[in-house]
Structure formats: structure tokens, C-alpha cells
Amino acid sequence: MKTLIKNGRIITAVDDYIGDILIEDEIITVIGKKLEMEADKIIDAKDRLVIPGGIDAHTHMDMPFGGTTSADDFRTGTLAAAHGGTTTIIDFAIQAKGTSIIGALDTWHEKAAGKTAIDYGFHMIVTDLPQERLKEVKRLINDEGVSSFKMFMAYPGVLLVDDATIFRGMSFAGEHGGLVCMHAENGVVIDEIVQRAIAKGHTAPKYHALTRPTKAEAEGVNRAIALAEMAESPVYIVHLSCYDALKKVKEARDEGVPVFAETCPQYLFLDYSDYEREGFEGAKYVMTPALREKWNQDELWTGIRMNDLQVISTDHCPFCMKEQKELGKDDFSKIPNGAPGVETRMSLVYNGGVVAGRISLNRFVEITSTAPAKIFGLFPRKGTIAVGSDADIVIFNPNKKMTISAQTHHMNVDYNPYEGRQVQGVPETVLSRGKVVIENEKYVGKAGDGKYLKRSTVQLRHREVAAAVH
Ligand code: URP
Ligand code: ZN
Ligand code: ZN
Numbered sequence: 001m002k003t004l005i006k007n008g009r010i011i012t013a014v015d016d017y018i019g020d021i022l023i024e025d026e027i028i029t030v031i032g033k034k035l036e037m038e039a040d041k042i043i044d045a046k047d048r049l050v051i052p053g054g055i056d057a058h059t060h061m062d063m064p065f066g067g068t069t070s071a072d073d074f075r076t077g078t079l080a081a082a083h084g085g086t087t088t089i090i091d092f093a094i095q096a097k098g099t100s101i102i103g104a105l106d107t108w109h110e111k112a113a114g115k116t117a118i119d120y121g122f123h124m125i126v127t128d129l130p131q132e133r134l135k136e137v138k139r140l141i142n143d144e145g146v147s148s149f150k151m152f153m154a155y156p157g158v159l160l161v162d163d164a165t166i167f168r169g170m171s172f173a174g175e176h177g178g179l180v181c182m183h184a185e186n187g188v189v190i191d192e193i194v195q196r197a198i199a200k201g202h203t204a205p206k207y208h209a210l211t212r213p214t215k216a217e218a219e220g221v222n223r224a225i226a227l228a229e230m231a232e233s234p235v236y237i238v239h240l241s242c243y244d245a246l247k248k249v250k251e252a253r254d255e256g257v258p259v260f261a262e263t264c265p266q267y268l269f270l271d272y273s274d275y276e277r278e279g280f281e282g283a284k285y286v287m288t289p290a291l292r293e294k295w296n297q298d299e300l301w302t303g304i305r306m307n308d309l310q311v312i313s314t315d316h317c318p319f320c321m322k323e324q325k326e327l328g329k330d331d332f333s334k335i336p337n338g339a340p341g342v343e344t345r346m347s348l349v350y351n352g353g354v355v356a357g358r359i360s361l362n363r364f365v366e367i368t369s370t371a372p373a374k375i376f377g378l379f380p381r382k383g384t385i386a387v388g389s390d391a392d393i394v395i396f397n398p399n400k401k402m403t404i405s406a407q408t409h410h411m412n413v414d415y416n417p418y419e420g421r422q423v424q425g426v427p428e429t430v431l432s433r434g435k436v437v438i439e440n441e442k443y444v445g446k447a448g449d450g451k452y453l454k455r456s457t458v459q460l461r462h463r464e465v466a467a468a469v470h
Helices: 074-083 101-112 131-144 163-175 187-199 206-210 214-231 243-254 265-269 272-276 281-285 296-305 345-355 361-375 463-468
Strands: 002-011 016-024 027-032 041-044 049-052 054-059 086-094 119-125 148-152 179-183 235-237 259-263 393-403 422-432 435-439
Touching: 002 361, 002 393, 049 361, 054 074, 054 345, 054 361, 074 086, 074 422, 074 435, 086 101, 086 422, 101 119, 101 131, 131 163, 148 163, 163 179, 163 214, 179 214, 187 206, 187 214, 206 272, 214 235, 214 243, 243 259, 243 296, 259 296, 265 296, 265 345, 272 281, 296 361, 345 361, 345 393, 345 422
Parallel strands: 002 041, 002 049, 054 086, 086 119, 119 148, 148 179, 179 235, 235 259
Antiparallel strands: 002 016, 016 027, 049 393, 393 422, 422 435
16 A cells, blocks of 8 residues: 655654655655655645654553543543544553562553554553562563553552662663653652641642642652662653752753653643632642642743753543542542543644744654654654654644534543633644544544554663753
8 A cells, every 4th residue: 555645844853844755554665855656545735744643652541540440441542642643652551569560561451452543552550569570570671562660659558669669660670771750749748738638628629739739749850860860770750740840850951860751731731720610620630740830831841942851741541520530529639630631732732832932843743752752662663754664644734723622522531621722733634554544634543553562672772862852
């Protein structure tokens, strides 16, 4: 099967030119001007941007959490991702405490196999790591294509691991080319503050934010960096939300420490005032870390521009208001933590970043696709438009406007945190490994189009490639 994309404005992290792209089966084989080859399908991309498919390096599909399960499974969640111009997700498998890490990976493979609309990989959430389990980590990195491991400083009694475990995980992963992704928040202190709030009868959703100070996040980031330095390993801070935490990352990077960090659209476009909405509406925004005071947003954009933040992913973890968020109607600490976002990331970041004049088109591609591909061992197969790369391509209409709404989104959740917001920039046609899965905004793929991606460690092993995103 040959597909020719003609006349598009091809944007990568470094390029910007008008050209044509020939795709043979799953791979880009020729890029040039006015290509005349025969093709089975021709897509006219005149007046459109042609960009690498988005890579969302932080999603939670079908995840048991907070007394329930996230509302999108791998079918609905990846279909929504495709609509939003994302062609790869990296989701989180979870090791149940005291059980096999390999077993957890098998469970997540079962959840995803044959269901997805786009390609996917896994990180592993490690909840305990005695010496005798380290061989499982090695097998994950070397044989199973899972080269990144999330550890939690938050959620005591559920996901939290102690500093010794974090240090052990960082040293071992680092030595074998892996990467620890840190949920950096002092969960022990936060739990103490939460108990005090509840004792005072403070049960409304806004207390979720008021009991999770930015200092608790900054302390976690600081500690994660110190542990990584002692372990002589890189560290990746997930869902960084505020200036206090960013400052710690920036200080370390200025000293040459290999710290990477992501933020998410919710921290760029939503803020604390969302918790003060009428009645129980604030529950829609209960996620961790919490939304911050609005002034933090400008600081995060500066972090993105200065490359102290390399990635924007979503932390997509949707729970419906009905029956799920409602679990915390009388106690904010029982509201399942998380919000939807996999479908809206590309348009929100394009609108709030490029259209608003905060970042260039190249930077837009870099933070939504190229950098996560490099950091998580998918580049150059994913994350760029180049001969030999997978044909994961989005034909993006940079002028079209749309209004975000739960009425029209494809995520399996009964609200949208950005309800009614108008954005400019719409993914119109999306190709996943050469196959059109979204055509003129309509899904035309089938379950199982997406494949599991074994990720490599090569980027982190090669210091100069790490330096490119460093
Ligand atoms: O609120 C959130 N972020 N839920 C998902 C779990 C996590 O910590 O990423
Ligand atoms: Zn987290
Ligand atoms: Zn998460």
C-alpha cells in the first residue's frame, strides 16, 4: 500500500518546509518536492500542517485506583487519543505490592492487546523492590521493552515507596539504561494535613488543593533529584505543576544534573479557582498534584521555553462524576484523583502555545512528540517525520476552531474539564503506521490497529542524545 501526502507544510522539531511524503506500508520512504510517484491513496495537505503524531507519555487506561477504575479502557482511550492527534501512548502497568513485576506486565498486556487504535508502550509502577526482584527489572529493560519505572512519594499505604527503594530502583535502572519517573510529592506530610482538614469538617473538593501545598511537591522534587544524584542516574519528574517545583528542576539542570520533567495541559490552562465552582463541580478538577494559583502558569511556560520542562503529557486518568467522583461527595479525600485529557492535549497546546505566541511550531512538535520519543526510547522510529520512521502523521488544520465539550469528545467520561473552551487548531486526518485511522475528523480504524512498542534504552545510554533533550 502506497500513500502520498502532498503539498503539506511539514513541521518537525527542527524543520519547516512545504513538501510531499511517500509512505510504503507502515514507513516513510521518500520526502521531497512535487513527488510524482503512483500511490493507492493521495492526501492533499495544502494549507495544513503535517506533523509527527503526538506521543502522550503519561496515561492511565483501565487503571484500578481510588476505589474504582479509570473510565477509559484501552479501546475508548486510544480512540479518543487518535481523534486528538496522538498516535502513541505510554501507559502505566502497576505492580501490586509483594507480587511479581513481570506478572503485572502480563496483566496490562491482557488489558490492551487487540483493543487499541494506536501504538502503545508501558512504564511499570513499582510498589516494592527487594533485592531479589531486581532481576525482573533487568528483564523488563532488556527483553520486554519497558525501560521506565514510576515510583511514588505520595499515597502512603497504597503506592508510596520509601527512599531506600527509590534509591535502589534508580541505581539499578540507571545502570541498565532505564529511567525512574518520579511522582514527587511528600505524601506523608500531605496525609497529615488532610487528616487535620477532615477533623475540622473541611470536606469540600477545594480542600484537595488546600491540603497539598506546592512546598510538598518542591520537597519531593528536591529529594528525587538528590537521590538520583547519589544513584548517579537520570530522573524524570512527572506531572510537575508549579513554580516551587520547577525551581528545583531548573537549579539542578543548571548544575548539569540529568533531570527531565513534564508538565500537563491542566497545569497550563486550569487553576485553583476551578475548585471554587458551585456545589460539587470542583470534584472534576481533583487530580494530583492539585491545580495551583494561576500565576504559576506563566512560570511553567517559561520552563517550557527554556527547556527546563521537556515534555507535555496528559496524566489522562478519567473518572465520571456519576458514581466515581461522587464517591467523595462527603469527603474530598475519597474523590478518585484524576482527570481526562488525552484527546485535547494537542489542540490545547497548539492554541495556548503557538497561537498565543508563547512557543514556536517546532517547539510544539518537540514537546508533544520528539522529546518524549527521545527520552523514552522510541526515537527515531517515532517522534519525527523522516525517511525510515513510522508513518505516524497528523494532518493538522491550524486555522480551524472547535469548542471542547463532553457532548462531542470521544473519551468515555461524562464531563470535560475544558467544557465550552474554544481552541484553534484541529487534527483532521491521522495516520498510524501508514494507516489512516482518522479521516476528516471521523474514526475509520479498527480495534487492534495499534501495536505494543518495545522501547529501547539507547537514548539514555548515549549521553549526547540525552544531552539533546537536556
Ligand atoms: O490524579 C492523578 N494524577 N491520578 C493519576 C495517578 C497519578 O498520580 O499519576
Ligand atoms: Zn503521579
Ligand atoms: Zn499519572
